[in-house]
Amino acid sequence: MEQNTASAKEFEVYVKKSIHRSFRRMGMAVGGVVLAVVLFVQFGMSPLMSSLYYNPAKTEILETKSGDITYQTSYSQIEVDFHVYAELSLPCKSCDNVQAFSNGYGNYQILISPVISFGTKRGTTTAGQIRKGKLELYNPDYLQGGPANYFVGYGLNRDRDFVSQMKENVIEEDGELTIYNRWFYGTLEDGKAAIDELEDDHTMYQAYVSFDRPKTFTEVNEIMDSLKEQDVWPSLVWVAVYGSEDGGEVVGYACDAPQALAPVAWNEKYPELTLYEKDGYDDADYEKAEQKLQDESVMTQHLVSMLRYMGDQHKFVNMMEEYTSSIFDKSIADYIEENGISSYGFVCIATKADMLKMLEMDDIIGIVPESWN
Numbered sequence: 001m002e003q004n005t006a007s008a009k010e011f012e013v014y015v016k017k018s019i020h021r022s023f024r025r026m027g028m029a030v031g032g033v034v035l036a037v038v039l040f041v042q043f044g045m046s047p048l049m050s051s052l053y054y055n056p057a058k059t060e061i062l063e064t065k066s067g068d069i070t071y072q073t074s075y076s077q078i079e080v081d082f083h084v085y086a087e088l089s090l091p092c093k094s095c096d097n098v099q100a101f102s103n104g105y106g107n108y109q110i111l112i113s114p115v116i117s118f119g120t121k122r123g124t125t126t127a128g129q130i131r132k133g134k135l136e137l138y139n140p141d142y143l144q145g146g147p148a149n150y151f152v153g154y155g156l157n158r159d160r161d162f163v164s165q166m167k168e169n170v171i172e173e174d175g176e177l178t179i180y181n182r183w184f185y186g187t188l189e190d191g192k193a194a195i196d197e198l199e200d201d202h203t204m205y206q207a208y209v210s211f212d213r214p215k216t217f218t219e220v221n222e223i224m225d226s227l228k229e230q231d232v233w234p235s236l237v238w239v240a241v242y243g244s245e246d247g248g249e250v251v252g253y254a255c256d257a258p259q260a261l262a263p264v265a266w267n268e269k270y271p272e273l274t275l276y277e278k279d280g281y282d283d284a285d286y287e288k289a290e291q292k293l294q295d296e297s298v299m300t301q302h303l304v305s306m307l308r309y310m311g312d313q314h315k316f317v318n319m320m321e322e323y324t325s326s327i328f329d330k331s332i333a334d335y336i337e338e339n340g341i342s343s344y345g346f347v348c349i350a351t352k353a354d355m356l357k358m359l360e361m362d363d364i365i366g367i368v369p370e371s372w373n
Contacts, residue, residue, distance in 0.1 A: 053133035054315035056081075056100035056108050062263055062279045073279045075263055076100060078110065081316045083261045084273075084306050087254050088328075089145050091238040091347035092206055092372070094254045106132040112142065135319045143323045146347065147184070148250050151240060152210035152366040153344035155182045158242075161213045163188070163365055183210075184368045191366045192359060198352040198369060205369040207234070207355055210345040212365045214242065217296040217341040223363050224255070232357045234348030241303065242342045243332035251332060252347075253303050258289035262309075270305035272298055300341050307333035 056078030063070055078100045087094040101109045108130045128137035137143065148154045156165045166188055169180040185191035198205075215223070220239055227234060240252045258275040266273055275289040275298070292298045310317065310328040317328055349372055350358070358364045 053106040054130065054319050056110060056130060057102045060263060073263075078316075080262045081310075081313055082112070083259060084310055085316075085320065087238075087259065087261070088251055088303075088306055088310065090143065091146060091208075091240075091252070092236040092349055094238070094259055095236065095257075100130075103129075130319065133315060133319055143320070145250055146206075146208055146368075146370070149182045149184050150208035150368045150370075151250075151345045152183045152188075153214065155246070158214050158245075158342075162210070163212055166365075183366065185366070188366055191368070195352065195355050195359065195367060195369065198355075200352065202351055204349050204351060204372050205355070206347060206372040207350045207358075208345065208347050208368040208370070209234075209355075209358060209364055210366040211343065211363055214342045214344055215363070217299065217343075219363075220255075220341075220343050220346070221294060223361070226361065226363075227358065230357055232350075232354045234346075234350045234354060234358075236349050238347045239341075239343050240345050240347065241336065242339075242344065244335055249329075249332060251303075251307075252343075253299065253306070255293055255299075255346075258286070258293060261306075266309075267305075270309045272302040273305045273309055275302060296341065300336065303341065304333050304337045307336070 054077075056076065058077040059074050061072055061074045063072055076099070079098045082096075082098045083094060086096065095115055097113045097115050099111045099113075101111075103109060109127070110130060111125070111127050113125045124139065124142065126137055126139040126142040128135060128139075130136075152162050152166065156162050166181055166183070170187055171178045171180070179186040181187065183191070185194060211223075224234075224237065235256065237254070237256050238252050239255050240250060243249045243251045260276055260279075260281075261274045262270075264274060264276060264279050272292070275292045276285050277288060278285045292302075307328060308330075311330055311333065352369075355367050355369060358367060
């Protein structure tokens with residue numbers, strides 16, 4: 001009897017130990033699963049979620065050597081995309097600095113800061129956030145380019161001079177004027193009066209300058225040289241280019257200082273996307289890039305490559321769709337590649353005095369000034 005009792009107690013102890021071991025094993029298994037889930041959420045889900053959406057913080061770091069010194073140049077995704085986008089469609093904003101800071105799970109903070117200012121007027125810094133591929137800027141007007149009808153030639157026949165067409169589209173009946181011009185001011189006289197009424201100070205304006213007829217690449221450069229001869233030095237000059245027969249899309253390129261838009265290696269797929277031949281700053285390379293600004297074939301290719309690059313950035317373009325319209329449609333790149341560069345005007349930063357001197361030139365017939373910020 002005592003033997004049976006001892007055996008029963010031993011069996012009871014064995015069962016309890018087995019149960020305890022089972023619970024410990026189960027606890028360790030559950031704990032392992034929980035830990036794995038926590039680690040995945042903390043370290044795995046964020047990169048996975050981020051990979052599904054536009055990642056502005058993705059960065060490529062390149063090393064270049066100059067003698068015994070090694071330099072590092074970094075290109076973030078949004079920096080490259082924004083600089084190309086801005087040069088194509090945001091006059092006078094292609095020099096701004098763009099930064100992105102990851103908040104995880106496809107969410108980012110972005111900061112667009114001007115690096116160039118004039119006089120006592122600073123360009124506006126704007127910030128915003130990208131949440132799972134959706135852009136929200138705290139100053140949404142920042143990405144709005146100028147309206148197409150800021151240029152006189154919008155909607156006019158490209159085969160005839162714009163002055164005669166402007167006059168033909170103003171009809172006087174019974175002492176009242178009926179204006180059919182689409183230009184912002186309607187008549188050239190009204191446009192000139194608007195410039196005259198500006199304050200005589202050193203305020204800087206973003207000036208939309210219209211030519212009297214479409215100009216070739218060479219003619220545009222000659223106009224820029226002529227302005228300098230008259231001691232007019234417009235800044236951040238951006239040349240508006242026909243992207244179709246009717247010129248309905250406002251697209252162009254910066255012709256002031258050449259910008260390092262992207263890694264040089266990307267020129268293999270997009271020739272002359274960046275006008276530089278080296279990553280990192282080099283005086284000789286900068287001079288070569290400046291010379292390219294005067295080369296029509298190079299600048300045509302530069303413009304076409306920017307458009308084609310932008311057309312391939314589907315996530316970025318989708319994010320910017322409320323701003324971009326159809327500006328990166330393949331047909332625009334095809335048109336410019338086939339027809340070359342033909343311009344109806346340019347945009348620059350200038351004073352009232354500069355604009356009045358511009359209007360004295362036969363090649364320039366109208367200017368729309370806008371507050372520069």
